[in-house]
Amino acid sequence: MTELSQRARAEIDTAARYGTSNYNPMPLVLVEGKGAWVTDVDGKRYLDAVSAFSATNFGHANEQFIEVAIGQMRKLELTSRSVHAEGFGKFAEAITKLSGMDRVLMMNTGAEANETAIKAARKWGYKVKGIPENQAKIIAMHGNFHGRTTTIMSFSDDENARDGFGPFTPGFELVNYNDIEALEAAIDDNTAAVILEPIQGEGGVIVPDEGYLKAVRELTRERNVLMICDEVQTGMGRTGTTFRFQAEEILPDLVTVAKSLSAGLVPVSAVLGSNEVMAVFTPGTHGSTFGGNPVAVALATAVCEELATGKWQQQNQELHPVLFDGLRALVGRGLTDVRGAGLWVGVDIDPAIGTAPDVVNDLIERGVLIKNTRPQSIRIALPIIANREEIELLVREMTAVIEARWAAREQ
Template identity: 50%
Template structure:
């Protein structure tokens, strides 16, 4: 099976040597019947575990009625999903798309359009301030403001209009903003960079800077949102609200691709029919699953599990520092683990963990990124961390 993947699939990923056949909850099973604890959760797309019964039931029910209409017609799931998602996130309007990258692209387009039509920035001159170490997707426009050579090399010429400053540096952020700035675009926690949490007060400062400059604050919560960090949105930890928020991954429950931009009605309201769209964005199947996701989050149980189990996770991981681990970062059920110099590479550690029945993935050389499902138990967390300690300590 691996050989067939290598022969017929473009080599844009470097998977671990595991062929998954089945999955349930926090566990996956390979074609040989061996079980693995999933410590990656589809990069947070599987926050609620594999095949959550409520999400599967919603999908099955909708599959028996209608799956796609295109936005040429109304359907009976769209308005309800948008209303429920807006209420969950404390926002006023929702724009539905499919992938996370589409959500970020949509937010970029909306911010520029708002800048021209509302703020009065001269056409074609608006800028968006972004952060170093960012990861917002892999479209041509998004890699235009990446500083990761793997993301941008060979794909130019690039889209202009972006100013990059160091992540976590509020002074640099303030310096970069001017009268033509349409928006500041940030991740509340940088996932791909290694689960980097910004300094205390940074996100509040970004909000003040945006307000003072009369520009938008746009946040990418595609990985950090929907209970991953112990709150519905990671920005809540800082008591900050954004003008636009990009959501994705977990919004589809690990079943369908669903993304959204949620935010102020006066900002998303700049769009008019024919100016932006997607054939599959907001389709009935996606909306039905998304509504079931919102229903799970509305109870607060998943947020509480992430917060409580996250304390246990980070307490255990802190005990590995100095024992093959250099540093641990993160919040809730999300962590970046820097392996000590001279130890295994991130890739070597991830491969070794496969032999211990645990799946996670490296990022940026010597860093492991772990994101257990939110349905994981404390005993399962301990099992995974014990394996991690054995691999890294060795």
């Protein structure tokens, strides 16, 4: 990257002096965003292909949602759930109709939503399925990412994230993703649930074989096991359908959503579930001071209403080939694989031309904000409001970077 300006260096140094190093951000200081674009402290603009890990699906500074947030803040910002606040019922109806689920429980973050789903599954296992107390097992997938709380890290296989945080919560087993036979072999009488991402995001946008989700649904129904879909990244229009599970026309028992549920303006998450499963929650069994607050509810309702039009899902599907096919042309000439759905794509960099961080640095120099997920994998997540010209720009810049590195390799 180019040498940092004094203003950027001052911000980074101050953050390093007083902050904590649980992140290793790129040396880029942003101050403004609009639509699919962000601007750094020195006035340079970047096409945002990170979208705050799919939280800003509707772009930056979206006036439609900002007005909703400001309007609600001026009326009533927080009550806790000890009383009713106008608007929650409207949201609950909107998101259950959008998803096809029966009920919703609101939290704040994706990790909280997944923790809530785990609690629901375990209690359902004991109270409904009849699993002996403290014997419930939940099956998760190798390469998963569901958050970084202690319990969630108990079923992660990311050793860097696990190191030094044990002892971990028991009751989890990992199987290979996209392997229905391995899942079938792991299910036993004490299995309460299977939790998976319909597409693994942190793994590098790993898309399972067509029919895999449907096979998981059929197997879990047959064995009286809950299916939990973590749609924190894949949900809310990201992949061309409102929720990814809808692409295979299935209905899980529990679904978790977050990130873009509030258009990225405030932390909002939710667990969607069937009547039978959500009935395990009774007063005092779960809660959150900020979960379901009036501002979160107003924003989430507005997002649901926008997605209910189907406009963005259709545009996402129509523009997918512009992004996907444009990048597929580079396979064998610097890229080894391209995969994805909608405006969410993972690409693998041929080691012959360098690492994923090398390519990321080149693209940032050319005005594309992007991030790698693995040493050789890059995740592309344009806002779902990105237009054809912006997508074509990304493809051109990626092509220029990859072709230049491929040519340099041959010299």
